[in-house]
Amino acid sequence: GQQLNQSPQSMFIQEGEDVSMNCTSSSIFNTWLWYKQDPGEGPVLLIALYKAGELTSNGRLTAQFGITRKDSFLNISASIPSDVGIYFCAGQLGNSGNTPLVFGKGTRLSVIA
Amino acid sequence: ETGVTQSPTHLIKTRGQQVTLRCSSQSGHNTVSWYQQALGQGPQFIFQYYREEENGRGNFPPRFSGLQFPNYSSELNVNALELDDSALYLCASSPRGRGTEAFFGQGTRLTVV
Numbered sequence: 001g002q003q004l005n006q007s008p009q010s011m012f013i014q015e016g017e018d019v020s021m022n023c024t025s026s027s028i029f030n031t032w033l034w035y036k037q038d039p040g041e042g043p044v045l046l047i048a049l050y051k052a053g054e055l056t057s058n059g060r061l062t063a064q065f066g067i068t069r070k071d072s073f074l075n076i077s078a079s080i081p082s083d084v085g086i087y088f089c090a091g092q093l094g095n096s097g098n099t100p101l102v103f104g105k106g107t108r109l110s111v112i113a
Numbered sequence: 114e115t116g117v118t119q120s121p122t123h124l125i126k127t128r129g130q131q132v133t134l135r136c137s138s139q140s141g142h143n144t145v146s147w148y149q150q151a152l153g154q155g156p157q158f159i160f161q162y163y164r165e166e167e168n169g170r171g172n173f174p175p176r177f178s179g180l181q182f183p184n185y186s187s188e189l190n191v192n193a194l195e196l197d198d199s200a201l202y203l204c205a206s207s208p209r210g211r212g213t214e215a216f217f218g219q220g221t222r223l224t225v226v
Contacts, residue, residue: 004155006155031213033213040219040220041219041220042117042203042205042217042218042219042220043156043203043217044217045213045214045215045216048213050213088155088156090155092212092213098144098161098163098168098169098209098210098212099169099212100146100158100161100169100171100212101148101156101158101212101215102158103148103155103156103157104155105153105154105155106153106154106155
């Protein structure tokens with residue numbers, strides 16, 4: 001089946017540092033999504049990207065939809081302790097909006113105060 | 114908005130048993146998708162329900178089945194449980210055709226012993 005390669009698998013950073021993580025695929029996706037999952041919770045949508053080349057921000061978070069439509073990155077600026085969690089990229093293949101999501105394996109972020 | 118709620122939150126079953134997991138979708142959301150998230154992995158699509166019918170299925174065997182009810186709530190049934198079925202089962206609801214607006218429940222943690 002489809003797979004997304006997400007890196008790095010884990011990160012340990014100091015509070016206040018910037019973070020960058022990315023996701024690549026062998027397939028072209030029409031939509032890229034970034035989620036955050038806290039322990040004992042379901043994933044929560046952070047940013048959705050719908051167009052190749054699109055750069056979108058949500059507060060301290062910025063994500064881009066790669067021009068080739070096979071990759072995306074997420075940046076977090078000035079990290080704070082509540083940024084701790086697992087970040088997942090997800091892609092959607094179809095155009096109908098009902099196409100299921102394909103998830104990466106996640107990047108586990110730890111922030112040291 | 115009541116959000117997506119799943120029950121139970123935790124469950125322990127014995128290999129070979131059957132299990133039913135439940136999901137109440139967000140108000141106004143008529144499409145429900147189920148995902149399996151093994152430890153350390155991203156969610157994997159199981160199937161999707163719309164208008165009380167299965168509308169897309171991932172790479173899961175027939176012993177994984179589901180239902181959707183007129184109020185859009187849904188059940189996931191797994192027969193002949195195997196040890197590898199131990200995972201977090203996530204339900205996501207969305208408006209039809211707007212899968213990127215899906216909201217996830219907190220999940221049901223199933224342990225098969």
